[in-house]
Amino acid sequence: MGRYVARRLLQLIPVFIGTTFLIYLLVWALPGDPFAGKCGERPCPESFVAVMREKFNMDDPLFIQYGKYLLNLLQGDFGETFSGTSVGTLISNAYPVTIRLALIALLFEALIGVIAGILTGLRGRGFMDNLVLVSTLFLIAIPTFVTGYLVQTVFGLQLGWIAPTVSGNASWGELLAPGFVLASVSMAYVARLTRTSIAENKRADFVRTAVAKGQPQHRVVGVHLLRNSAIPVVTFLGTDLGALMGGAIVTEGIFNINGIGGLVFRSIARQEGTTVTGVVVLLVIVYLVMNLLVDLLYAVLDPRIRYD
Amino acid sequence: MTDPTAAASAGKMETRAQEEITAEGHGARPGGGADDGKQRSLWGDAWVSLRRRPIFIISAVIILFLTVMALFPGLFTSVDPTKADLSLARQTPSADAWFGYDQQGRDIYARVIHGVRASLVVGVLATLGTVLLGSLVGLFAGFYGGWLDAILSRFADVFFGLPFVLGAIVILSTFNPPGTSYGPVRIIFQVIFSIVVLSWPVTMRIMRSAALTAKQQDYVKAARALGASPTRIIFRHLLPNTLAPVLVYGSIALGTYIALEATLSFLGVGLRTPVVSWGVMISDAKELIRIAPHMLLFPAGALAVTVLAFVMLGDAVRDALDPKMR
Amino acid sequence: MSTEGQSAESPNPSPLEDPAAPAVVQQGSEPLLAVSGLHVEFRTQEGVARVLNGVRYHVDAGETLAVLGESGSGKSVTANTVMGILEMPPAAITAGEIRFRGEDLLTASASRRREVRGEGIAMIFQDALSALNPVFTVGFQIEEQLRKRRGMSRKDARKRAIELLDLVRIPNAKGRVRQFPHEFSGGMRQRAMIAMSLALDPEVLIADEPTTALDVTVQAQIMDLLAEIQRERNMGMILITHDLGVVAEVADRIAVMYAGRIVEEADVHSIYRKPGHPYTRALMDSMPRLDQRGQELNTIKGLPPSLTAIPEGCPFHPRCPLAIDLCREKDPELLTIAEGRVSACHRSDELMRDE
Numbered sequence: 010m011g012r013y014v015a016r017r018l019l020q021l022i023p024v025f026i027g028t029t030f031l032i033y034l035l036v037w038a039l040p041g042d043p044f045a046g047k048c049g050e051r052p053c054p055e056s057f058v059a060v061m062r063e064k065f066n067m068d069d070p071l072f073i074q075y076g077k078y079l080l081n082l083l084q085g086d087f088g089e090t091f092s093g094t095s096v097g098t099l100i101s102n103a104y105p106v107t108i109r110l111a112l113i114a115l116l117f118e119a120l121i122g123v124i125a126g127i128l129t130g131l132r133g134r135g136f137m138d139n140l141v142l143v144s145t146l147f148l149i150a151i152p153t154f155v156t157g158y159l160v161q162t163v164f165g166l167q168l169g170w171i172a173p174t175v176s177g178n179a180s181w182g183e184l185l186a187p188g189f190v191l192a193s194v195s196m197a198y199v200a201r202l203t204r205t206s207i208a209e210n211k212r213a214d215f216v217r218t219a220v221a222k223g224q225p226q227h228r229v230v231g232v233h234l235l236r237n238s239a240i241p242v243v244t245f246l247g248t249d250l251g252a253l254m255g256g257a258i259v260t261e262g263i264f265n266i267n268g269i270g271g272l273v274f275r276s277i278a279r280q281e282g283t284t285v286t287g288v289v290v291l292l293v294i295v296y297l298v299m300n301l302l303v304d305l306l307y308a309v310l311d312p313r314i315r316y317d
Numbered sequence: 318m319t320d321p322t323a324a325a326s327a328g329k330m331e332t333r334a335q336e337e338i339t340a341e342g343h344g345a346r347p348g349g350g351a352d353d354g355k356q357r358s359l360w361g362d363a364w365v366s367l368r369r370r371p372i373f374i375i376s377a378v379i380i381l382f383l384t385v386m387a388l389f390p391g392l393f394t395s396v397d398p399t400k401a402d403l404s405l406a407r408q409t410p411s412a413d414a415w416f417g418y419d420q421q422g423r424d425i426y427a428r429v430i431h432g433v434r435a436s437l438v439v440g441v442l443a444t445l446g447t448v449l450l451g452s453l454v455g456l457f458a459g460f461y462g463g464w465l466d467a468i469l470s471r472f473a474d475v476f477f478g479l480p481f482v483l484g485a486i487v488i489l490s491t492f493n494p495p496g497t498s499y500g501p502v503r504i505i506f507q508v509i510f511s512i513v514v515l516s517w518p519v520t521m522r523i524m525r526s527a528a529l530t531a532k533q534q535d536y537v538k539a540a541r542a543l544g545a546s547p548t549r550i551i552f553r554h555l556l557p558n559t560l561a562p563v564l565v566y567g568s569i570a571l572g573t574y575i576a577l578e579a580t581l582s583f584l585g586v587g588l589r590t591p592v593v594s595w596g597v598m599i600s601d602a603k604e605l606i607r608i609a610p611h612m613l614l615f616p617a618g619a620l621a622v623t624v625l626a627f628v629m630l631g632d633a634v635r636d637a638l639d640p641k642m643r
Numbered sequence: 644m645s646t647e648g649q650s651a652e653s654p655n656p657s658p659l660e661d662p663a664a665p666a667v668v669q670q671g672s673e674p675l676l677a678v679s680g681l682h683v684e685f686r687t688q689e690g691v692a693r694v695l696n697g698v699r700y701h702v703d704a705g706e707t708l709a710v711l712g713e714s715g716s717g718k719s720v721t722a723n724t725v726m727g728i729l730e731m732p733p734a735a736i737t738a739g740e741i742r743f744r745g746e747d748l749l750t751a752s753a754s755r756r757r758e759v760r761g762e763g764i765a766m767i768f769q770d771a772l773s774a775l776n777p778v779f780t781v782g783f784q785i786e787e788q789l790r791k792r793r794g795m796s797r798k799d800a801r802k803r804a805i806e807l808l809d810l811v812r813i814p815n816a817k818g819r820v821r822q823f824p825h826e827f828s829g830g831m832r833q834r835a836m837i838a839m840s841l842a843l844d845p846e847v848l849i850a851d852e853p854t855t856a857l858d859v860t861v862q863a864q865i866m867d868l869l870a871e872i873q874r875e876r877n878m879g880m881i882l883i884t885h886d887l888g889v890v891a892e893v894a895d896r897i898a899v900m901y902a903g904r905i906v907e908e909a910d911v912h913s914i915y916r917k918p919g920h921p922y923t924r925a926l927m928d929s930m931p932r933l934d935q936r937g938q939e940l941n942t943i944k945g946l947p948p949s950l951t952a953i954p955e956g957c958p959f960h961p962r963c964p965l966a967i968d969l970c971r972e973k974d975p976e977l978l979t980i981a982e983g984r985v986s987a988c989h990r991s992d993e994l995m996r997d998e
Contacts, residue, residue, distance in 0.1 A: 020471065023471050023475075024471055024474040024475055024478055025478075027471070027472070027474075027475035028475050028476075028478045028479055031475060031476075031479070032479070032484075032487060035487050035488060035491045036487060036491070146625060146628060146629060146632075147621070147625065149572075149573075149624070149628050150572065150576070150621050150622075150624040150625035150628055151617070151620075151621045151624075152576040152579055152580055152583075152620065152621075152624070153580070154579075154580055154583050154599065155599065155613075155617045155620070155621065158599075158603060158606060158613060158617075161606075162606050162607070162610070166606075166607060212730070213773070214768065214770065214773035214774045215773065215774060215775060215776040215777065217728050217768075217774070218768060218774045218775065218776070219776070220727075220728050220760070221726050221728050221760055221761070221765075221766045221768075222760065222761045222765075222787070222788055222839070223757045223758065223759070223760030223761035223762060223788075223792065223843075224761075224787065224788075224791060224792075225757065225791070228787075228791065232787075233776055233779075236776075236778055236779075237776070237777070237778055251480065252480065252481070254480070255480020255481060255482060255483045255484075256480070256481065256482055258482050258483060258486070258584075259482065259580060259583075259584065262584070263603075273483060273486065274486075277486065277487070277490050285487065288483075289479070289480070289483060289484075289487070292480045292483065293478050293479065293480075296478050296480070297478060310778070311777070311778060312777070312778060312823045312825070313777055313778075313823070313825050
């Protein structure tokens with residue numbers, strides 16, 4: 010197990026470097042003069058540009074630039090924006106909101122998705138099954154931004170049940186509706202995955218054995234069937250946290266949440282390369298770490314998996 | 318934006334198909350006497366079961382309809398979708414304009430009809446690109462294994478690790494910075510490119526595991542022992558047997574790519590004028606949702622129906638190719 | 644694998660101490676388990692498959708009944724119906740009785756049926772790897788029975804589980820109880836399943852092709868173990884198999900199935916001496932024999948009928964070398980042809996006379 014973790018961590022290094030380099034390359038290759046409009050109406054003075062180019066190592070070849078950036082990053086330094094604000098501060102202001110939103114979404118996804126999946130998976134064909142199948146189809150087919158506007162208009166503006174936009178401090182309660190919107194597509198996937206997994210395992214020989222043993226129905230389902238069906242669902246939920254955080258950008262825009270989405274948009278518009286790279290780097294780290302955790306969790310859930 | 322059920326069942330599907338075939342051969346199923354002359358192939362079987370499914374018929378009809386709309390928009394409307402008449406701005410649906418007019422007084426019905434083309438082109442080409450690129454890389458990685466597999470897999474991981482929407486925003490703003498305007502072909506290809514670049518690892522993984530499974534099959538071992546060349550083994554033996562899972566993934570992905578294009582256009586980094594796109598229409602409508610809800614309703618409805626049709630098609634194809642789920 | 648030396652050390656609980664055996668005296672000549680007139684259909688898209696068409700057999704305490712037949716003849720379906728683990732739908736029981744100690748299980752309540760499972764009738768499946776739950780330890784799966792059905796404490800259940808694993812001669816039972824099914828070899832897994840089925844001291848044990856998935860050498864060991872346990876515990880055992888070699892060694896009586904019905908039933912000696920049905924005879928002839936080396940092996944021509952379209956008359960007539968016009972028209976009834984022997988063949992008299 011220890012050796013497996015070590016090997017996986019080693020594998021993460023090239024992926025981490027590759028992903029961050031790719032983003033760095035794309036961001037710093039953004040066409041246009043990054044100093045246009047930074048000094049009011051007039052073009053920036055030569056001396057200011059020279060200082061900035063020096064500060065951001067912009068005269069070095071791209072590889073060297075990236076190397077220096079990575080070195081700072083490893084020391085926990087995300088760099089500064091052109092105006093001198095610490096990117097670390099910007100990120101630490103925006104990230105907690107997005108993480109809260111993603112966690113709420115994950116909770117919705119897990120609760121509603123798994124319950125719907127279990128109900129339909131167990132019962133098999135029938136009204137409930139069709140209802141869930143059709144509603145998951147709709148959830149998948151309607152993009153998040155449409156769902157977002159519908160929820161905002163109907164529940165926020167017309168019925169007044171929720172606040173149409175989220176306040177600056179973005180409390181847990183305020184994030185419930187946006188979290189639901191963010192979860193909508195994944196929720197449908199979780200429901201279907203759970204349903205398929207249960208429907209498949211329902212006919213498994215070991216479930217038949219549990220029935221033949223005379224174990225009560227609730228144990229056959231609750232212990233033997235669900236335990237085995239949980240494996241793919243847990244895997245999906247684990248890897249989805251990173252995707253939810255990355256995908257939160259749309260939901261944040263609709264409900265006016267001050268998370269990383271807004272930060273990225275503003276930074277791209279102002280060509281603040283360090284901020285964009287910093288945000289994406291953190292997302293990549295979340296994604297990679299969650300993947301590793303899921304792989305390790307797999308061993309706990311399924312004893313047949315051997316790490317060597 | 319990947320359907321886990323598609324990917325999960327895709328991996329197993331191929332071995333299932335094998336099992337089904339052997340089960341048929343032994344006549345082990347209670348209903349399947351071996352001498353009734355109904356020995357159908359997997360594909361034949363799938364087709365027979367597809368034709369019986371209402372969900373397949375419905376989605377196929379919708380897709381056919383949308384295709385005709387994309388090819389010949391003139392059949393459905395003679396109004397120019399870009400013609401703006403400010404005096405008609407935000408008028409609600411009427412007999413003249415079934416879906417009403419938008420902020421700039423353009424006919425929404427005509428714009429919805431003309432918007433099909435961009436959505437379908439992006440969906441189809443992005444799917445083709447993803448499937449071709451991903452399959453090719455996956456096949457070679459799975460077949461050759463070893464260090465080539467390790468390198469290709471890590472390479473795929475790099476792209477897989479990028480958050481989808483964020484990655485697409487960065488790519489598109491790099492190649493298509495705000496304020497510039499390119500021709501419609503270039504804009505469409507940039508959107509397709511960014512989708513393909515970010516999603517090929519999914520098909521690569523499906524294909525790789527399918528190729529790994531197929532490689533262990535006796536008939537492939539036999540072909541190798543008989544001295545068949547690697548290219549021949551890949552194209553004659555591996556490819557046909559890995560087709561089903563990728564096909565299923567492709568048809569579901571097509572729907573999600575259309576939704577993705579709309580999302581990017583909505584965010585202002587995807588398609589833009591002069592291309593007529595549902596995503597842009599929805600984006601235009603978002604500020605006016607209270608005064609002119611029809612501006613949001615019709616393009617969003619068209620988008621949902623289109624995505625729904627492809628996801629349903631993918632569902633039906635998967636169920637048909639996956640005999641155990643019947 | 645285990646040696647005889649180990650068996651001497653393993654505890655062998657006497658059947659007389661069996662706490663599960665009710666004090667009720669068997670009423671008259673009622674057998675322990677009796678199936679009669681059992682009809683089961685599978686309703687599929689392709690049509691209705693008549694999988695069981697009036698199956699009848701019985702087993703007494705301390706007796707082994709072998710159910711013999713080709714794949715698809717309905718052996719396992721009958722067993723699953725007895726256990727009540729048939730998937731319904733697509734399956735449907737259209738007629739019949741399953742009497743356990745005189746009580747009809749088909750009309751019994753669901754909770755009563757559950758009580759009988761494991762405690763009255765237990766079952767061993769063909770493929771232990773898929774029949775055991777892969778995510779729980781072997782110990783857990785045995786202890787589950789003791790804890791949930793007998794209310795034993797965790798500690799007692801673990802102790803008993805180790806005893807049971809010892810009983811089926813799994814070496815190092817103490818360590819193995821904590822392992823998962825995939826960590827066991829094929830033979831050991833089947834032993835673990837046997838141990839699990841014995842946990843509640845059942846009166847009838849149904850073994851559905853228990854050795855088919857195993858190596859030949861292991862097969863013999865498992866069969867010996869089953870036979871020994873059956874003898875010691877005075878259980879009734881139903882052994883489902885298509886292996887005639889196995890049958891001769893352990894069975895007391897044989898029921899031969901074809902197209903979802905019993906075509907012949909007799910004690911093992913008389914059936915081997917003189918089969919009373921052409922199908923049984925064909926099965927016996929298709930066994931390789933040392934005294935016929937060099938000759939071509941006799942096989943049964945043709946295939947079993949499709950259960951969606953069972954031929955009229957005797958279902959075996961298209962493959963039967965003795966078929967006459969009557970066989971094409973009339974389905975023969977299961978009739979007594981000798982003391983304790985029944986056969987469903989219009990020409991069984993000739994078969995019995997024929998030397």
